[in-house]
Amino acid sequence: MRLLLVEDDARLAEELSKSLRHKAYAVTHVASAKSALDSLATNEFAMMILDLGLPDMDGIELLKIAKKKHSNLAIIILTARDTTTDKIDGLDAGADDYLAKPFDIEELLARLRAMERRFGTASSSLIDIGEVCLDIASHELDVNGDKIELPRREFMLLKALMENHGRIQNKQHLEQTLYEWGEEVSSNAIEVHIHNLRKRLPDKFIKTIRGVGYSVPKQAR
Structure with missing residues (x-):
């Protein structure tokens, strides 16, 4: 699942991203409202974790804009503003949940x-x-009954393909699933991961659609 993390505290964002990726979330981190809006305009996200204290726009305003343009986007506010009024303002603006800092990562995961x-x-x-x-x-x-350990990115790639079996996943979308915003990605990174996965999977389990991407057919054998 693709998740947008909007948080200007670099250290907190790094720790959060690590924890979320460990739970197989595909995380894109941005540190400003403008970057968040750019990401939402060019990528599909199921959920957004939003800090309200952003450097270029109040988080509540970003929330309103995001909800207006992306009504199906689930948003959880993560902020130091913890008064009842703050929570009401956030929920009234369209947030689906509200968690005050400091927080326990397990509680955040449960809410997600x-x-x-x-x-x-x-x-x-x-x-x-x-x-x-x-x-x-x-x-x-x-x-076929044999347990196999996979590196994190290969696990996330296989998860994305199997969750969408029968549908083609293009290379760009898979890169966005595996790598965070701004991270350098080699031109053949997806091909390398696919090659490694195929060595562990049944023959023809992952199908290549030339010039488009990859898929796991519905009746893969």
Whole structure:
């Protein structure tokens, strides 16, 4: 799942991004309202974690703009503003949840899971296709009964393909899933990850659509 983190505290953003990626979220981090709006205009996100104290615009204004342009975007406010009035203002502006700093990462993760269920974006812990079973909760890959460990990015790539089995995922979208905003990506990074995955998966499990991207067919064998 793609998630936009809008937070100008670099250290907090780094720690949050690590924790979220560890739970298989595809995180794009930006530090300003302008960058957030640019990201929303060019990428698809299911959820946004929003700090209100941004350097170029009040977070509430960004929230209103984001909700007006992207009504299906789930937004959780993460901020040091913790008065009842602040919470009411945020929720009235369109936020779906509100968590005050300091916070416990496990509580944030629980609230994100609740939002996924509420918006119908939560997936089952297990994705079974043919001989391949991917356990989202434990980050385990099972191929015909054999347990296989995957590096984080290969796990995220396989998850993205299996969650969208039967649909083509283009290279740019997969790069955005695996790498955060502004991170340098080699031209053949996705090809390398696909090559490594294919060595662990049944023959022809991942199909290449030349000039377009990759897919896992619905009846992969």
